[in-house]
Amino acid sequence: MNPPNSAERHRETAQNGAERSNVSLVVNGARHQLELDNRTTLLDALREHLKLTGTKKGCDHGQCGACTVSVNGERINACLTLAVMHEGDDVATIEGLGEADHLDPMQQAFLDHDAFQCGYCTPGQICSAKAVLEEIRTKLPSHVTKDLTAPIEVTDAEIRERMSGNLCRCGAYANILKAIHQVAEERA
Amino acid sequence: MRAFSYERVSNPAQAAARAAEVPGAKFIAGGTNLLDLMKHEIETPLHLVDVTGTGLNAITETSNGGLRVGALVSNSALAADHRIRRDYAVLSRALVSGASGQLRNKATTGGNLLQRTRCPYFYDTGMPCNKRSPGAGCAALGKGASSRGLGVIGTSEACIATHPSDMAVALRVLDAEVETVTSSGETRRKPLDAFYQLPGDTPEVENTLEAGEMITAVELPAPVEGHHAYFKVRDRASYAFALVSVALIQTPEGKGRVALGGVAPKPWRRDDADAALPQGASAVMSQLLDGARPTQDNAYKLTLAERTLAALLAQE
Ligand SMILES: Cc1cc2nc3c(=O)[nH]c(=O)nc-3n(C[C@H](O)[C@H](O)[C@H](O)COP(=O)(O)OP(=O)(O)OC[C@H]3O[C@@H](n4cnc5c(N)ncnc54)[C@H](O)[C@@H]3O)c2cc1C
Ligand code: SF4
Ligand code: FES
Ligand code: FES
Numbered sequence: 001m002n003p004p005n006s007a008e009r010h011r012e013t014a015q016n017g018a019e020r021s022n023v024s025l026v027v028n029g030a031r032h033q034l035e036l037d038n039r040t041t042l043l044d045a046l047r048e049h050l051k052l053t054g055t056k057k058g059c060d061h062g063q064c065g066a067c068t069v070s071v072n073g074e075r076i077n078a079c080l081t082l083a084v085m086h087e088g089d090d091v092a093t094i095e096g097l098g099e100a101d102h103l104d105p106m107q108q109a110f111l112d113h114d115a116f117q118c119g120y121c122t123p124g125q126i127c128s129a130k131a132v133l134e135e136i137r138t139k140l141p142s143h144v145t146k147d148l149t150a151p152i153e154v155t156d157a158e159i160r161e162r163m164s165g166n167l168c169r170c171g172a173y174a175n176i177l178k179a180i181h182q183v184a185e186e187r188a
Numbered sequence: 189m190r191a192f193s194y195e196r197v198s199n200p201a202q203a204a205a206r207a208a209e210v211p212g213a214k215f216i217a218g219g220t221n222l223l224d225l226m227k228h229e230i231e232t233p234l235h236l237v238d239v240t241g242t243g244l245n246a247i248t249e250t251s252n253g254g255l256r257v258g259a260l261v262s263n264s265a266l267a268a269d270h271r272i273r274r275d276y277a278v279l280s281r282a283l284v285s286g287a288s289g290q291l292r293n294k295a296t297t298g299g300n301l302l303q304r305t306r307c308p309y310f311y312d313t314g315m316p317c318n319k320r321s322p323g324a325g326c327a328a329l330g331k332g333a334s335s336r337g338l339g340v341i342g343t344s345e346a347c348i349a350t351h352p353s354d355m356a357v358a359l360r361v362l363d364a365e366v367e368t369v370t371s372s373g374e375t376r377r378k379p380l381d382a383f384y385q386l387p388g389d390t391p392e393v394e395n396t397l398e399a400g401e402m403i404t405a406v407e408l409p410a411p412v413e414g415h416h417a418y419f420k421v422r423d424r425a426s427y428a429f430a431l432v433s434v435a436l437i438q439t440p441e442g443k444g445r446v447a448l449g450g451v452a453p454k455p456w457r458r459d460d461a462d463a464a465l466p467q468g469a470s471a472v473m474s475q476l477l478d479g480a481r482p483t484q485d486n487a488y489k490l491t492l493a494e495r496t497l498a499a500l501l502a503q504e
Contacts, residue, residue, distance in 0.1 A: 018193035038194040038236070041223070061224050062291055074264075074293040080220045081294060084194055085238055128290065135289065140268045143284045143426060148273040164426035165288025 021084045027052065028096030036083055043067045045083035046093060054094040054123045058167070065166030068124040068131075069093050075131035077165075094123035097130075105186060106130050109179035117170035125166050129180045132162040133187070154184040189226045196238045200404050201373045203239050208371030208400025210235045215402060217260060218294035220287075221303040228311060230304075230320055244298075244404055247271070253410035256367075259298030259403045263355065264289070266297060275411035278435050281418035282358035288427050298403035301356055301366065301383075302395070305349035305453075306429050307338060318346045319391040329483075337431065340482040340489050342452035347391030348483070351454050352429050356380065358418060360455035361435040361447040365407045371400035377407070384454035394453075414439040419500050420449070421492060432492045436500050442466040446497060448476065451489055469498035 024033050027050060034049055043060075046052045046069070058066030060079045067078040070092040098104035106126050109115070116122045135142075136152050144161045145152055152158060159180050160173075168176065193210075197203040207213045212234030216222055225231040244258035247269050255271060266272060267283035287295060309315045309327035316325035328335050328348055339350040359380050366383045368376045383395050397403075417436045422428040433449035444465050447457040461476035473494040480490060 019191040021194055038192055039189045060227065062220055062288075065288065065290060068290055075290050076294045077220070077290045080223050080291070082194075082216070082219060082223065082236075085216070085219065085240060087196075132289065138268075140264060141273060141280055141284055142289075143281075145284070148277055148280055149270075161426055162289050165290045 023084045023087050025083070025086055025089060025091055027091045028093060034083065038082065038084055040083045041079050042069070042071075042081045042083045042086060042091070043078035046078060046091070052093055052095050056120055056123055058121070058124075063167075064121070064124075065128060066121050066124040068127045068166065070127060070131060075128055092127075094127060097126065104130070105183050106179070109182040110176070112182065113175045113179040114172075115175040115179040116168075116172050121166060121168045121170075121172075125163070125168065125176055128163060128166045129176070129183070132159065132180065133184055135162065154181070154188075156181075190229060190232045190234075192233050193235045194238065195235070196241050198241050198243075200239070200242050200244065200369045200402050203237050203242055204369050204371045204373070204400045204402045206400075207237050207402065210237075213237055213400075215239050217296040217299040218262070219299075220291050220295050221299060225304060228313060230311065230313060239298075239402065250407065255408045257297050257406045257408065259296060259405055261297050263287070263292040263295040263297070263300060266355075267292070276358075276362060276408060276416070278361055278416035278418050278437060279355070279358040279408075281416065282354040282420075282433075282435060285418060285420040285430075285433070286354040297355070297406055300353055301359075301380075301403065301406070303353055304394075306352045307349040309333070310349060319349060319387075322390070322392050335483040335485040337429070337450075338483070338486055339453060340451050340486055341456060341477055341480040342386050342454065343481065344387045344389070344391070346389055347387040347453070349387070349391070350450055350452060351384065351394075353455075354418070354420060354430060354433060354449060356384075357433055357435045357447050357449035357455040359406060359408075360457050361437055361445050362412065363409050365409075366403060367405040367407055368397065368401050369404050370398060375404070376401075380406075380455070381457070387453050391453075412437050412445070414444055417500050417503070419496050421496055432489050432496055434493065434496045434500055436497070438465070438501070446472055446476065448493055451477075451480075451493060469494050469501055472497060 022035050046055050056066040058064035062077045062080040068075050069078045072090050098107050141148050142161045144157045214233035216236045244260040246258050248256050250256050263283050267280045273280050310317050315327035318326050338348045364380050365377050415438045420430045420433040430450035435447045438444035445462045447455050461472045464471040464475050
């Protein structure tokens with residue numbers, strides 16, 4: 001609810017300069033010191049301030065997964081978190097995964113299976129896919145897991161359910177599924 | 189998004205005191221609901237108190253055989269905890285049916301309880317909404333409005349929105365309690381059902397929290413034996429809010445407990461409906477949905493709720 005004098009109070013906050021903060025982030029192993037407007041999401045800090053544009057902005061509302069990155073080893077939506085809330089955190093983006101001559105197995109599998117068309121959702125898909133295999137390995141249950149206490153198998157249903165937070169406008173889902181299976185099999 | 193000042197606090201009492209003292213302050217935990225609403229300028233806090241450093245990340249055993257879940261335990265961590273999976277399966281099931289893997293990693297126990305409604309008119313700042321701007325009117329009850337996803341019971345003339353949480357429906361069937369700390373440092377405890385408020389004439393008031401009062405934990409009583417299930421019906425197979433959901437705990441004698449999500453402004457459960465469980469889904473729903481006031485658009489939820497429970501009972 002908006003207090004009646006909200007615009008005025010917002011001006012006051014802005015005047016005392018308290019609407020900016022310092023934050024230090026470790027991104028793909030390198031420490032960065034940033035001075036940011038508190039409103040800056042982690043996604044905008046990566047893209048606009050650190051010029052790491054591999055992480056994409058699709059919806060900016062947690063609905064598409066294009067902005068998926070890993071923070072302290074867990075995948076999250078970078079668009080729904082404030083950069084200032086990540087003091088000292090370890091952020092891994094698609095740029096940190098591999099280079100053209102030394103691809104991460106998941107990147108290679110996406111190429112092998114033609115798991116994209118325009119490629120816009122791909123960085124988010126790859127970051128999510130890597131986390132999904134790790135989550136299955138560590139027995140994090142999903143909506144389709146039948147037995148909550150047994151080890152979890154890498155099935156089509158498990159992968160599909162766990163990847164449901166990553167939308168693909170080009171509909172590359174079938175090939176994304178194959179790519180993820182390839183990496184799971186390589187590991188097994 | 190409007191500008192705001194920001195601070196981190198290191199303990200719950202300090203968080204509560206600061207939130208009460210700084211004008212226009214709000215807590216932020218996972219941020220997955222609050223930031224979404226701030227981007228739409230539905231929420232316009234002047235100051236954010238970041239509670240993620242307050243150390244409420246543990247799930248510990250209580251003296252009466254239950255579990256105390258810290259307010260900052262993530263939805264993923266809660267669903268994966270081995271004691272929750274083994275003894276409170278309905279809660280694990282409800283959690284993993286909500287949102288996406290990415291969101292559950294950030295979403296917290298306290299923030300999940302306080303997430304705001306998904307009524308489309310609450311989100312559309314061009315439309316009147318009593319919950320967003322008290323006294324403005326309710327677009328969902330206007331002519332030609334779509335109320336397909338909205339509530340059928342516990343609603344009022346002022347607001348027919350539902351509470352969107354899946355987790356809360358499971359917590360209701362488990363008789364969970366909400367533990368809070370007030371701005372003066374006092375600890376309070378309330379059953380979840382009493383914590384949530386029905387809209388009446390004041391749909392902007394959703395719970396009994398005072399200014400600055402912070403959720404510190406959710407307490408689960410000793411495990412309820414029996415078959416635990418959560419069935420969520422939605423427009424797509426994953427990553428969508430419930431049209432109707434049913435949380436069920438059923439003992440071998442056919443007794444048990446039932447709570448509904450997606451139909452009311454809070455998780456919906458009644459003792460007399462629980463007692464009717466041995467007579468089947470139709471008997472349960474005639475108690476549980478007694479007094480329902482659906483719209484033309486959402487009357488299907490009454491039938492859907494009964495069929496969903498019937499399907500669960502048939503699986504047993
Ligand atoms: C695309 C999308 C899909 C979703 N689908 C589902 C779904 O299917 N089912 C479902 O249940 N949920 C769903 N959600 C909602 C999600 O579960 C919530 O956003 C999340 O649980 C909120 O937790 P949080 O910690 O991020 O809260 P925040 O956004 O940090 O806070 C939410 C509110 O709680 C207050 N708050 C936070 N912590 C405390 C505390 N300890 N004490 C007092 N006040 C506090 C904040 O001030 C704020 O008002 C979805 C969300 C998105 C974006
Ligand atoms: S149902 Fe409630 S939330 Fe939706 S428009 Fe009406 S008052 Fe607002
Ligand atoms: S940009 Fe973050 S989920 Fe769409
Ligand atoms: S490849 Fe185009 S959106 Fe997925």
